[in-house]
Amino acid sequence: MLTISQLAGYAGVTVRAVRHYHQVGLLPEPSRDGSGYRTYDAAAVVRLIRIRTLAEAGVPLARVQELLGASPAEFAEAVAEIDTELRARIRELQEHRRRISRLADGDSLAVPAEVAAYLDRMRAAGISEAMVEGERDGWILMAARWPEKIPEFMVDKNAQLDDPRVVRLYLLLDDLLVHGASDARLDPVVDLMVEMMEESAARGELEQQSEDMRDDAFVGLVDSFATDSHPLVEQLQARLAERGWTGWSRMERA
Amino acid sequence: MLTISQLAGYAGVTVRAVRHYHQVGLLPEPSRDGSGYRTYDAAAVVRLIRIRTLAEAGVPLARVQELLGASPAEFAEAVAEIDTELRARIRELQEHRRRISRLADGDSLAVPAEVAAYLDRMRAAGISEAMVEGERDGWILMAARWPEKIPEFMVDKNAQLDDPRVVRLYLLLDDLLVHGASDARLDPVVDLMVEMMEESAARGELEQQSEDMRDDAFVGLVDSFATDSHPLVEQLQARLAERGWTGWSRMERA
DNA sequence: GCTTGACCTTGACGCAGCGTCAACCCTGCA
DNA sequence: TGCAGGGTTGACGCTGCGTCAAGGTCAAGC
Incomplete structure (x- = not known):
């Protein structure tokens, strides 16, 4: 006759595991x-050894019972099924690896x-990391709402960035972030924005937007996100409103 | 302003998940x-989207926090570590597949x-499934106790099975299992066993055992396992004792 | 004003497979 | 007789939520 630890010893499992198997029947x-x-x-x-053999092969404990008493045919079927699950789990983890490497x-x-x-x-153009992060977060939101439209949006954005004035605008905004937004500093920024929006409107881009x-x-x-992240945005919006423009992520004539 | 379900909707997660993230901070x-x-x-x-992105890439929730605030270098290091864990997990599952296929x-x-x-x-020799299973269970025990000696044990067992008398013995035992063990039926079995054990002893095999x-x-x-599994074993042991033999899995002269 | 249905709230169990205390009893040996 | 090293039950912990339960809230239609 054996004690629980002797039993566990022969089967190569822990005492706790044996008790667990009792619990689950x-x-x-x-x-x-x-x-x-x-x-x-004995x-x-x-x-116990037969249970462990199955468990160590990845059979869920809940299915071990049925497998121990199965006919060869049932056994083969169940094994095939479990193997399918294992494969699925492996694929899932491989997908995780792919995503994490990206x-x-x-x-x-x-x-x-x-x-x-x-x-x-943007970074290559010398725009600050703070600005880039703001832009990134905005696009996280956009991608959550309109994932399928991101490619076309980005075609437009890239085209805009080809215009040196756009880069200059970003850099001016950076400057405002760092040195504060006095009226004198604000004026040229607003002028530039209005100028470009007028052109954009003339090309029909705003309607498309x-x-x-x-x-x-x-x-x-999204606008509230922008205004929340920095008071500068509200100041600019106020100035733009005076010039007949409202909005932020989606600009429109007032 | 958003409700919890709107938030969850934009991020593509369940409301429950959002509450869970609150709980774990x-x-x-x-x-x-x-x-x-x-x-x-917003x-x-x-x-929330950044959390999900990491979680869906297999980052444990407990590590998401640190990754969100990590520098690129820290991030890369943590990612490498997580990838190592994922690889280990995959290998483990592949090992499961190997075992289960066997x-x-x-x-x-x-x-x-x-x-x-x-x-x-044994099966090929026409020995009953019940007998084979008994033998199998005995060897499960033996393999648990002396795994390294199994190959040599099996060399001997195979050699024994080459002797037609051994096959006949198994079949006679099968017969006893099915039709009951009268004295008349028992005698030839005991004779045969004693005969072979004497020869075995003469070759020094029992000492080796x-x-x-x-x-x-x-x-x-192991012996108690045998006697427990069928009363026939005890009957045979009694008869063998009369002839000067004791034991079962390991026979010895009385 | 009332019902209805969709949403919101907190609280708590469930799952897989044990690991790991906690608190206490039993046994064998010096 | 005291102590070390067994044994016992009970219960929480881990992962990441799913899924009731038992209610309060809100917007809409009658």
Whole structure:
């Protein structure tokens, strides 16, 4: 007759595991001796080893029971099924590896590759990291709402960045962030913005934008994100309003 | 301002997940409206999406926090570490697949390949499945106690099975199992066993066996397993005792 | 003003497979 | 007789939420 630790020893498992198998009904509770100790026979060793063999092969404990009593045909079927699950789990983990390796390089954290490329262009142009991060967060929101439209949006953004005035605008904004926004510093920025928006409107781009971003609530949300992140945005919005423009992420004539 | 389900909707997660992130401190609890509802801003959407991006790449939630605030170097290091864990996990599952595929064919359930081959020879000789299973369980025990000695044991067993008298013995035992063990039926079986044991002893095999199986407690356990599994064993042991032999899995002269 | 249905709240169990205390009893040996 | 090293039950912990339960809230239609 064996004690629980002897049983566990023969089968190469922990005492705790044996008790767990009792709890879940995989291994029947044996009889007890006078002082309440469990006493096992050799049949328990055999059963325990068979349980472990299956468990170590990745069979969920919940299915071990049925497998121990299965006919060869049932057994083969169940094994095939479990193997399928194992394969699925492996594929899932491999997918995780793929994603995590892509995360390893920079902004692809949560933004599509096109956006990450655009952000890198901003950095290359000397625009501050704070500004880039603001832009990135804005695009995280955009990508959450209109993932399928990101490529076309980015084509436009890249085209804009080809215009040196746009780069200059970003740098001026950076300057305002760092040195504060006096009226004198604000004026040229607002002038530049209005100038470019007029051109943009003339090319019909703003109408296109209004078409693409038809979700007032969401646009309001993104705008509030911008205004929340820095008071400068509200100052600029006020100045632009004087010039007949409203909005921020989606500009429109008042 | 957003409700929890709107927030969850934008980020593509469940409401429950958002609350879970609050619980574990990944997402700060937002302010509440008059009736206790949580109200979120766009910044929460951004943070939530960044959390999900990492989580979906297999980053444990417990590490997401540190990764969100990490420098590129720290980030790369952490990612490498997580990738290592993912690889280990994948290898583990692949090992499971290997083992389970081996289980698919028959007795390799918990017995080494040599034993499985021996059992198949028994089947081929026409020995009943009940007998084979008894033998298998015995060898499960033996393999648990002396895994390294199984190959040599099996060489001997296979040699024995080459003797037609051994096959005949098994078949006679089968017969006793099915038709009951009258004295008349028992006699030839006992004669045959004694005959072969004498020869075996003459070749010095029994001494070798006693050498190999030096663990009286364990041998007693295996014997009790045999006697427990069928009353026939005890009957045979009684008859063998009359002829000067004791034991079962390890036979010795009285 | 009332019902209805969709949402919101907190609280708590469930899952897989044990690891790991805690608190206490039993046994064998010096 | 005292102590070390067994045994016993009970319960929390870990991962990442899913899923009730038992209510309060809000917007809409009657």
